[in-house]
Amino acid sequence: MAEEDKEFLGYYQKFKDKIFTYFWYRVNFNRTIAEDLTSEVFIRALTNFDSFDQTRSFQSWIYKIAHNHLVNYYRIHNREVELECAKNLSQGLSQIIANLELERVLKEIERLESYYREVLLLRFVDGLNNQEIAEALGKDEGAVRTQISRALQVIQEKLKAHNP
Amino acid sequence: MNDYDIEKVLKKLPQPKLSRLADWRIRLQIYRHIWQKRFISWRISWHKVIVLQSNRLAYALIVLVLFCLVVVIPGFAYASPEVTRGHWLYPVKQAIEKVELAFPQSAPAKVATYEKMAERRLAEAAVLTKKPEIKKPQAIVETIKEAVAFSDKAVVAVQQIATSTEKDKLDNLITAKQDEHMAELSAVAAQVGPANDDTVVDTIALALDKIKQVKVRTDKKIKFQRLPGLLPKLEIEQSATSTVATSTIITEPEEAKQVDEQTILEATATKALKEIPEGKNRPKIWQFTKEKSTTTPQKIENKNKAIVQENIENMKANIKTLKSNLESKPFDQNDVTALINRLNSKIKKAGQALNSGNLNQADDLLKTTEALTNNAEHFIKPKKEQLQGQEDKSDNIKEGNNNLGSQDPKWINRNSGSDNNNRNSNDESN
Numbered sequence: 001m002a003e004e005d006k007e008f009l010g011y012y013q014k015f016k017d018k019i020f021t022y023f024w025y026r027v028n029f030n031r032t033i034a035e036d037l038t039s040e041v042f043i044r045a046l047t048n049f050d051s052f053d054q055t056r057s058f059q060s061w062i063y064k065i066a067h068n069h070l071v072n073y074y075r076i077h078n079r080e081v082e083l084e085c086a087k088n089l090s091q092g093l094s095q096i097i098a099n100l101e102l103e104r105v106l107k108e109i110e111r112l113e114s115y116y117r118e119v120l121l122l123r124f125v126d127g128l129n130n131q132e133i134a135e136a137l138g139k140d141e142g143a144v145r146t147q148i149s150r151a152l153q154v155i156q157e158k159l160k161a162h163n164p
Numbered sequence: 165m166n167d168y169d170i171e172k173v174l175k176k177l178p179q180p181k182l183s184r185l186a187d188w189r190i191r192l193q194i195y196r197h198i199w200q201k202r203f204i205s206w207r208i209s210w211h212k213v214i215v216l217q218s219n220r221l222a223y224a225l226i227v228l229v230l231f232c233l234v235v236v237i238p239g240f241a242y243a244s245p246e247v248t249r250g251h252w253l254y255p256v257k258q259a260i261e262k263v264e265l266a267f268p269q270s271a272p273a274k275v276a277t278y279e280k281m282a283e284r285r286l287a288e289a290a291v292l293t294k295k296p297e298i299k300k301p302q303a304i305v306e307t308i309k310e311a312v313a314f315s316d317k318a319v320v321a322v323q324q325i326a327t328s329t330e331k332d333k334l335d336n337l338i339t340a341k342q343d344e345h346m347a348e349l350s351a352v353a354a355q356v357g358p359a360n361d362d363t364v365v366d367t368i369a370l371a372l373d374k375i376k377q378v379k380v381r382t383d384k385k386i387k388f389q390r391l392p393g394l395l396p397k398l399e400i401e402q403s404a405t406s407t408v409a410t411s412t413i414i415t416e417p418e419e420a421k422q423v424d425e426q427t428i429l430e431a432t433a434t435k436a437l438k439e440i441p442e443g444k445n446r447p448k449i450w451q452f453t454k455e456k457s458t459t460t461p462q463k464i465e466n467k468n469k470a471i472v473q474e475n476i477e478n479m480k481a482n483i484k485t486l487k488s489n490l491e492s493k494p495f496d497q498n499d500v501t502a503l504i505n506r507l508n509s510k511i512k513k514a515g516q517a518l519n520s521g522n523l524n525q526a527d528d529l530l531k532t533t534e535a536l537t538n539n540a541e542h543f544i545k546p547k548k549e550q551l552q553g554q555e556d557k558s559d560n561i562k563e564g565n566n567n568l569g570s571q572d573p574k575w576i577n578r579n580s581g582s583d584n585n586n587r588n589s590n591d592e593s594n
Contacts, residue, residue: 005198012194020182035186039193046197105173124174152170159170 008049011058012042018059018126019066025121026070037073041066060135063128067118067136108158116151123148245287249303271325275334278318279341285311286348293355293364301361308349308367312374315345319378342375349375353542358503365506365543369535372542472518472526476511479533483507486537490544499544507533 019041023034045052045065052061109117122133130148134141182190241253242260261281269277289307292300318338325331353368483504490500514529536543 001198002202009191009194012190016187016190017179017181020186021179024180031180031183035182035190038182038186039190042190043193043197046194101173102176102178105170106177109174120174124171125177125179155170 004049008046011045011062015059015062016042019062022063022066022121022126023070025125027073037066037069041069044069057132057135059128060132063122063126063132063136064138104159104162105155108155108162111158112151112154116147116154119144119147120151120155245284245291248288248292248300249307250300271321272330272334274321275318275337278314278321279338282311282314282318282341282345283348285314286345286352289352290348290355293352298356298361298364301364305363305367308352308371311345312371315342315375315378338378342378346372346375350542353539354545356543357545358499358506358540358543362506365536366532368543369539370532372539373535376538468523469518472514472523472530475530476514476518476526479511479514479530479537482537483511483533486540490540494547495541496545496547503536503540503543507536510536 016038020034020038023037023041024031027033027037041062045062048065052058109120112120118137119133122128122136123130128136130141130144133139133148134144137144237253238256238260241247241256247253247257265277265281285307289304289311292298292304292307298304315338318341322331322334322338325334349368349372353372356364356368358365486507487500487504490503491497510529510533514526514533517523517526517529
C-alpha cells in the first residue's frame with residue numbers, strides 16, 4: 001500500500017468518531033444518516049487527499065469538508081432535518097442523555113440560531129479551537145470568539161429565564 | 165449558571181462513537197476506492213508502457229526492415245547461386261557486382277574478381293539446369309556466355325601484368341580455375357543432355373572449347389598461324405618476267421581478307437595459283453596469291469566456299485568416326501543416338517546454308533558442330549550398369565579424345581593440341 005494511503009487511514013482512525021459525532025448532533029441524532037454522511041465525507045477527503053496541504057491541520061480540513069457536506073445535505077433535504085430535529089428532540093434526547101441538566105442545555109442549544117449552535121458544538125462537543133473553527137467555517141477567528149461568547153451568553157440567559 | 169458552568173456542561177455532552185460495523189463498512193469503501201485509484205493508474209501507466217513499447221517496437225521494426233533491405237536481402241542476393249537470371253533479386257546481385265567491379269583494383273585482384281564472377285555464373289547455370297525441364301534456355305545461354313566472358317577478362321587482366329613471376333602465378337591460378345570451370349560445365353552438360361534445347365547445348369559446347377583454349381593458350385596473338393611441319397617451304401619461282409612466291413596459309417575463311425600480304429609477292433596472272441596435290445595429310449589450306457589484275461572478290465569468295473565445303477565433308481567423316489567410337493564405349497546409347505542425330509542435322513543445315521550462299525551461317529554451324537564433337541562425352545550419360553563414378557567417366561573422356569585424334573588424319577588439324585591452339589588463337593584474335 002502506498003504511503004499516502006497509509007497516512008490517510010491513520011487520519012481516518014483518528015477522526016472517524018469525531019466526524020460521526022459532528023453529524024450525529026446535526027441530523028437529529030440519526031445514527032444511520034450520520035454514518036452515511038461520515039462515510040461520504042471520508043471518501044470525498046480521500047479523493048481530494050492529493051490536494052491536501054500537509055502544512056495545514058487535517059482536523060480543520062476534514063471538518064470543513066464535513067460542514068460543506070452538511071450544508072449540501074440540508075439543501076437537498078430542504079431543512080427537513082431541522083424540523084424533524086425540533087419535533088423529535090425531546091424523544092431523542094431522553095433516550096440518549098440521562099442527565100437532565102445536559103438535556104436542558106442541549107435543548108437550548110438546539111433552539112439557538114444555526115450559526116451560534118454550530119460554533120458552540122464545534123467548540124465544546126467536537127473540541128476544535130477558535131482557529132480551527134474559523135478555518136472550518138471560513139470565518140475570522142476573532143468573529144468566532146465573539147460568536148462563542150455571545151452564544152454562551154444567550155444560553156445562560158435562556159436557562160436563567162426557564163429556571164430562575 | 166455562569167459561563168464556566170455551561171462550558172463544563174457542554175463538555176460533558178455525549179460523544180458517540182462509530183459502530184464497529186459502520187467502521188468496517190467505511191473502511192471497505194476506503195479500500196475499494198484506493199484499489200480503484202491504483203487500478204486506474206496502472207491502466208494509465210500500462211497504456212503508456214504499451215504506447216512506449218509500441219513506439220519502441222515500431223522503431224525496432226523499422227530498423228529490422230531497413231537491416232533486411234540493406235544487408236540481409238542484398239547479402240542473400242549476392243551470395244546465393246539460387247538467385248539466377250529471371251529471379252526478382254537478380255538486378256540487386258548485378259548491381260552489387262557492378263559496384264565491386266567498379267572499384268579500382270590491382271591486376272591480380274581483378275583476375276581474382278573475374279574468376280569469382282565466372283564461378284558464380286557457372287553455379288547459376290547449374291541451378292538453372294537443375295530442374296527436369298529447362299524453363300529458361302535463354303537465361304542459361306546468357307549466363308554461360310557471361311561466365312566465358314569473365315574468364316576471358318581474367319586472361320586479359322593477366323596479360324596486363326608486367327612482372328613475369330606474378331604473371332606465371334596468375335597463369336597457374338587461371339589454369340586451376342579452368343579445371344574447376346570444366347568440371348562445373350561438364351556437370352551442367354550432363355544435366356542438360358544432348359537432346360535438349362539447341363542454343364543451350366551449343367553454348368555449353370562452345371564454352372567447353374573455350375575453356376580448353378584458355379588452358380592451352382599461347383602467348384602469340386596473331387591473325388593467322390602457319391603450321392610447322394605441315395607447311396611446305398616457301399617456294400619461289402622466278403622467270404624472266406616475274407617472280408612468284410607462294411606459301412600456304414591455314415586460317416578461317418573470314419580471315420581471307422586479312423592475310424598478311426607481305427609474304428605474297430606479285431605474280432603473273434598465269435602463275436597465280438599453285439595447287440597443292442591431294443594427299444593423306446592434306447591440311448585445310450588455301451593459297452592466296454596477290455594478283456594485280458585477276459584477283460577479284462568473287463575468286464576469294466569461291467575459295468572460301470571451297471574451304472567451307474571441304475570442312476563440311478571433313479566434319480561428316482568426323483561424325484562417323486565419333487559415332488563408332490561412342491557406340492563402342494559404355495555410354496547410354498539413346499544419348500549417343502540423340503547426339504549423332506543432332507550433329508548430322510547441323511551438318512545438313514550447314515550444307516544448305518552453303519548452297520544458299522550464306523557462308524557465315526555455314527561457318528557458325530561448323531563451329532558449333534566441331535565444339536559439340538570435341539566435347540561429346542560431357543553430354544552423354546554412361547550406361548547404368550557401367551556407372552562406376554566420375555573416375556571411370558573421366559577416363560573414358562580422355563581415352564575418347566586420344567582415339568578420335570589418332571584415327572582420322574582429317575582430325576589432325578582439329579584435335580591435335582597445337583592445331584587447336586592455332587585455330588583457337590585465330591578465334592581469339594577475331
